[in-house]
Amino acid sequence: MQQLLVLSGKGGTGKTTVASALIQLSQAKAFADCDVDAPNLDLVMHQTVEPMTTNYFGMAKAIVDEDVCIECGQCQKQCRFDAIVHDQQRETYFIDHNACEGCGVCKVICPVGAIHLESCIDGQLQLYKAERIFSTAQLKMGSGTSGMLVTQVKKQMMEQAINTDFAIIDGSPGIGCPVIASISGVDYVLIVAEPSISGISDMERIITTASRFGVKTFICVNKYDVNTEYTDKIEDYAKRKHLEFVGRIPYDTQAVKAINQGNTIVDIDCASGRAVGQIYETIKKRL
Amino acid sequence: MKIAVLSGKGGTGKTLVSVNLASVAEKASYVDCDVEEPNGHLFFKPMIEHVESVKVKIPKINNEKCTGCRKCVDFCRFNALAYVNHSVKVFEDVCHSCGGCMLVCPENAITESDKPIGRIERGISEKVQVHTGILNMGEASGVPIVKQLLKNDTREDELVIIDAPPGSACIVMESIKDADYCVLVAEPTIFGTQNLSMVHELVELFEIPFGVVLNKCLDEDNPAESYCNDHKINIIGKINYSQDLAVLSSRGEIVSRIDPQYQTIFKLILEHIVEEVGYATTSRT
Amino acid sequence: MRILIPVDEQVKDTDVCMSFGRAPYYLIYNTEDSTYEFIKNIAAASPGGAGIQAAQIVVDSQAQVLLTPRCGKNAADIILGANMKVYKTLNPSVQYNIKAFLDGQLNPLTEIHPGYHNHGGN
Numbered sequence: 001m002q003q004l005l006v007l008s009g010k011g012g013t014g015k016t017t018v019a020s021a022l023i024q025l026s027q028a029k030a031f032a033d034c035d036v037d038a039p040n041l042d043l044v045m046h047q048t049v050e051p052m053t054t055n056y057f058g059m060a061k062a063i064v065d066e067d068v069c070i071e072c073g074q075c076q077k078q079c080r081f082d083a084i085v086h087d088q089q090r091e092t093y094f095i096d097h098n099a100c101e102g103c104g105v106c107k108v109i110c111p112v113g114a115i116h117l118e119s120c121i122d123g124q125l126q127l128y129k130a131e132r133i134f135s136t137a138q139l140k141m142g143s144g145t146s147g148m149l150v151t152q153v154k155k156q157m158m159e160q161a162i163n164t165d166f167a168i169i170d171g172s173p174g175i176g177c178p179v180i181a182s183i184s185g186v187d188y189v190l191i192v193a194e195p196s197i198s199g200i201s202d203m204e205r206i207i208t209t210a211s212r213f214g215v216k217t218f219i220c221v222n223k224y225d226v227n228t229e230y231t232d233k234i235e236d237y238a239k240r241k242h243l244e245f246v247g248r249i250p251y252d253t254q255a256v257k258a259i260n261q262g263n264t265i266v267d268i269d270c271a272s273g274r275a276v277g278q279i280y281e282t283i284k285k286r287l
Numbered sequence: 288m289k290i291a292v293l294s295g296k297g298g299t300g301k302t303l304v305s306v307n308l309a310s311v312a313e314k315a316s317y318v319d320c321d322v323e324e325p326n327g328h329l330f331f332k333p334m335i336e337h338v339e340s341v342k343v344k345i346p347k348i349n350n351e352k353c354t355g356c357r358k359c360v361d362f363c364r365f366n367a368l369a370y371v372n373h374s375v376k377v378f379e380d381v382c383h384s385c386g387g388c389m390l391v392c393p394e395n396a397i398t399e400s401d402k403p404i405g406r407i408e409r410g411i412s413e414k415v416q417v418h419t420g421i422l423n424m425g426e427a428s429g430v431p432i433v434k435q436l437l438k439n440d441t442r443e444d445e446l447v448i449i450d451a452p453p454g455s456a457c458i459v460m461e462s463i464k465d466a467d468y469c470v471l472v473a474e475p476t477i478f479g480t481q482n483l484s485m486v487h488e489l490v491e492l493f494e495i496p497f498g499v500v501l502n503k504c505l506d507e508d509n510p511a512e513s514y515c516n517d518h519k520i521n522i523i524g525k526i527n528y529s530q531d532l533a534v535l536s537s538r539g540e541i542v543s544r545i546d547p548q549y550q551t552i553f554k555l556i557l558e559h560i561v562e563e564v565g566y567a568t569t570s571r572t
Numbered sequence: 573m574r575i576l577i578p579v580d581e582q583v584k585d586t587d588v589c590m591s592f593g594r595a596p597y598y599l600i601y602n603t604e605d606s607t608y609e610f611i612k613n614i615a616a617a618s619p620g621g622a623g624i625q626a627a628q629i630v631v632d633s634q635a636q637v638l639l640t641p642r643c644g645k646n647a648a649d650i651i652l653g654a655n656m657k658v659y660k661t662l663n664p665s666v667q668y669n670i671k672a673f674l675d676g677q678l679n680p681l682t683e684i685h686p687g688y689h690n691h692g693g694n
Contacts, residue, residue, distance in 0.1 A: 010324060011453045012298010016478060037454040038295050038485060040478040059619045060364070080385055098460055103385030104364050117364075141455045141489055148619045173297045173453065174323045175424060185590075196537035198302065198326035205324065208424060213685070226530070227537040251533070253505060259476050260510060360628070366621025369628045371654045378646050381621040 001030070001158065002287060003167045003186040005215075009206030011173035013194040014222035016040045017255060019170035020264040021276040022190075026284075028168045030161035033136040034150045034182040035172035036123065042136055044264050051126035056137065056149050058122030059102040066092035068114035075106035075115065098142035123149055125156060133161040147177035154182070166287070175209045183213050190218045190246070190283065195230035203234065207241065216286070217243045220279050222272075224248035244286070247279035288444075288564055291466035291495075293451040293459060295482025299474040300502035300526070303536055305450040306330045307543040307553040308470075308560075309415045315446040318436050320462040322405060322420040322429035327450050329539045333410030333417035341420075341432045342401040343384040348375045352396035359388035359397060380425065405432045413544075433461045455489045463490070468564045469497040470523070470556075473511035480510040487518070496563060498523035500556060521563075524556040573603045575673065576635035577666055582610040587664040592640045593623035593647060600635055601670055623647035631656065639669050640681065648684045 006019040016033075020041060023031045033041035062083075064075070069092040076084040076093055083099035084106060086092075095106070097120065107115045122143040128134035135157035137149050150172070157167060169186065172178045183189065189210050193203040203219075210217055219238045224231040231248060238245040254270035265273040292305040306327050309317035319327040346359075346368075353375055360368045360375065367382040368375055379402055389397040405422040420432040429452070437449070451462040463469055469490045473483040483499070490497045498521040501511055505528050515522050526532075532549075535542050542549040578595030579586050589595035594616045600609045611633060615625035623643075627650035630638060638651060638658045651658060659678040661669045672678050 010298060010326075011296055012474070037456055038482045040296075040481060043477050043481060078386070078390070098457060101383055101385065102364055103383055103387055104362065105385050105387040105390060108362070108387065108391060139456075141485065141492070142457055142460050144457055146456065176323055177427060194298075194537075197329045197539035198324075199537070201326065201329060202324045205424060223533075226533045230537060251530075253507075256476055256505060257507060259478065260507070262477070366615070366618060366625040366628075369624055369631075369650045371628075371631055371650050376650065376653070378621065378624055381624065381646075 001161065001164055001167055002188070003169060004188045004190060004283070005169045005171050005182055005186040006190050006192060007171040007179065007182075007206055007210065008173055008192045009175065009202035010194055010199050013192045013199060014249070015173070015192050016044075016170050017259060017265060017272075018190070018192050018220070018222065018249070018276055019168060020044045021266045021273060022280055023168050024264050024266050025277060025280045026166060026168065028166050029131070029164040030133040030157050030167040031169065032134070032153050032157040032167070033170045034153055034178065035170060036137045036139045036146050036149045036153065036178060037172060039136050039138055041170045042134070044259060044262055045134060046262070047128045047130070047134065049128055049130045051128045051136075054125040054127075055121045056123040056125050056139075056152065057119040058143055058148065060117040060119045061097050061100040061102045062095045062104070062106050062115050063118055064092060064094050065114045065116070066090055066094070068112055069093055070112055070114075072111060074109050074111065078105050078109045080105075101144065125149070125152055127156055127160065129160060133157055133164070135160070147181035150178045150181040151184075154185070175205050179206070179209065183210055183215060186215060188216050188218065188283075188287070190220065193219055193221050193234050195221055195224055195227040195234060197230070200230060200234065204237075207243070218246045218283055218286075219243055220245070220247045220249065222249045223251040225250050246282045247275060249275040249279070288468070288561070289447045289449060289466045290468045290470060290560060291449040291451050291463040292470045292472060293463060293486050294453060294472040295455060295485040296474070296479050297453040299472045299479055300500075301453070301472050302326045302330070302450055303502065304470060304472050304500055304556075305448050306541055307549065308557050309448040310413070310541050310543050311550055311553045311557055312414070312446050314414050315448055316416040316418060317448050317450065318418045319420055319450045320433045320436060320458070321450055321452040322422040322432045322458075323452065325419050325421055328408065328417060328419045330541050331412035331415060331417045332539070333412040335408050335410040337409040339407050339409075340403045341405045341407060341435050342403050343431055344386065344399040345379050345382055345384065345402045346377055346388050346397050347400045348377060349396045349398070350374045352394045354394055356393065358391045358393065362387055362391045380427070405429065407432065407436055428458070430458050430461050433458060437462070437465065455485045459489065460493070463495065464493060466495055468560050469495050470560065471497055471499045472502055473499055474503045475501065475505060475507070475509040475511050477510050480514050483511055483514060487520070498560065498563065500524040500526065502526045503528040523559045523563075524552065526552060573637065574633070574635040575601045575603065575637045575639060575670060576630055576633060577601070577639045577661070577669065578613070579610075579666060584608045584666065586666060588639070588641060588661050588666055588669060590641055592643045593626040595626070598630065598633065599666060600633060603674070621646070624650065627651050637673070639673055639678065643681060643684055645684050
């Protein structure tokens with residue numbers, strides 16, 4: 001199975017808008033939303049079935065047994081993540097799960113064995129199984145381990161889509177763990193760039209990150225007419241870095257309309273949709 | 288007073304709002320906590336006065352004292368230690384700096400040394416003190432940088448505008464936890480609204496007073512506005528989409544510094560917030 | 573000689589697992605008596621540093637040779653540090669690769685990929 005991952009570096013450049021359009025154009029039978037912190041793809045993919053949900057258990061975190069706790073405070077003293085709080089009323093210390101990193105120091109330091117580590121539900125994996133396989137997930141607020149959930153989203157898609165030869169993955173913004181987890185094992189990356197000073201800065205960072213994995217990379221520019229000078233800069237940059245520049249998409253209020261009606265930009269006739277259509281034709285020749 | 292500007296989703300205009308709120312104030316600090324992709328400094332272009340490294344602690348093994356008991360290897364939940372060739376090997380990129388291996392070693396064979404994970408650049412742009420956090424590429428967590436950015440004690444009357452990272456993960460929580468007010472920036476799409484509901488949940492959880500700025504407004508129905516109305520959320524500002532604004536922003540211009548119309552818009556938003564925080568403080572006493 | 577291979581199932585005719593660090597099991601083939609044993613890879617469930625923990629398991633198994641399609645930098649540092657030899661598998665068949673190795677047809681694995689930087693990369 002060949003996999004195309006859509007990334008951006010900066011948020012809001014149009015990753016999901018472009019990814020959803022490519023899914024429709026390519027008629028991909030398998031796709032995934034790896035932006036587990038803020039999944040959006042489900043809003044425009046017209047699911048016909050309810051998803052199957054599985055609990056996602058993240059990194060184990062500490063829990064204090066308040067009946068055993070003697071309030072010596074050693075755990076709080078040693079915790080480097082400010083995750084332990086004293087509750088005078090309940091006569092115990094307790095763990096803030098948003099701050100706890102699951103290191104286990106409090107467990108070993110506690111003189112009375114009042115602390116143990118336990119995996120909690122950190123989110124939900126969702127699988128839509130119909131004529132197409134759509135794998136996605138939602139991470140609970142404040143959870144740390146999004147990389148692992150991203151890996152599970154991809155794994156779920158690959159396990160279910162056995163006879164599929166092409167899949168598209170909507171990635172997440174940034175350059176951190178979830179992005180790196182999503183790049184692993186894909187064949188192609190399409191970067192959706194924005195022609196602004198912040199967009200270029202973020203694009204350079206994501207390209208540097210992606211290049212460590214030696215994946216074939218394409219670049220396109222969205223909302224290119226907001227600044228054609230910067231768009232040209234991006235195209236030059238792509239040439240210098242030997243990355244393939246595959247097209248420009250205009251700013252299009254029709255796109256907003258389509259999205260808000262739960263459609264992709266190729267479900268209606270609009271300028272941005274036509275531009276993505278051309279980008280798809282260019283990419284198709286390289287797959 | 289600390290005001291944190293956040294959005295569930297990237298690209299809604301968090302930086303536009305935070306940079307301009309800081310610029311229209313009499314005097315303010317702007318703190319960029321989006322350490323993976325800091326952007327505020329591209330607008331301020333501050334004169335840098337000070338750069339400081341942000342470091343975390345990494346274990347250092349004294350192999351002469353080490354007896355190969357492997358208690359440290361077995362303890363580490365992040366698999367940052369391995370025992371090979373009769374010595375303990377440390378993997379810095381997965382170490383969480385918890386200090387636990389040092390505690391469990393029965394031979395005192397483990398000490399700690401510093402590893403830089405990023406830096407903070409501090410500078411000035413007109414009346415704004417600009418503090419930018421930058422995470423080195425490849426590093427796992429920017430939380431230590433945010434902690435250091437927000438560590439400085441600020442006086443009550445100082446205005447601090449915090450540009451939070453997108454999303455609602457730990458680093459966002461770290462950025463907003465001591466804020467007096469949160470500005471949620473929303474764009475008029477269903478994508479933006481879905482993510483607005485996430486940060487809405489977050490600020491309710493932290494019990495911080497908040498309001499919404501609707502950005503990139505068009506003439507169409509605005510799902511984010513409907514969401515605010517449905518949930519009785521205070522809308523403290525509306526910025527219409529304008530090609531001119533988009534172009535100026537793309538060039539890294541601070542619009543309130545060059546266009547009086549925007550200066551007024553952001554001044555009104557800031558006044559609104561100050562009033563609300565004042566009200567919230569008095570009603571809490 | 574003990575030859576170790578990451579595999580999907582605990583049977584000798586199974587496929588080579590595409591991931592080293594998150595393979596569910598490791599197969600060890602002993603050339604001296606032609607026997608097979610299997611180790612469960614507990615690193616597979618690890619949120620981060622799976623390659624490191626997996627490499628520790630592999631080194632502790634006292635195998636001399638690893639046959640794998642790929643391997644990350646952190647795991648490679650441990651495995652090569654323990655003076656094990658690593659060879660690249662040619663196809664999914666465990667049996668094919670064992671025979672190919674013994675016939676001297678496998679090449680050492682030279683492309684070590686960068687670490688997946690913890691927190692659950694594959």
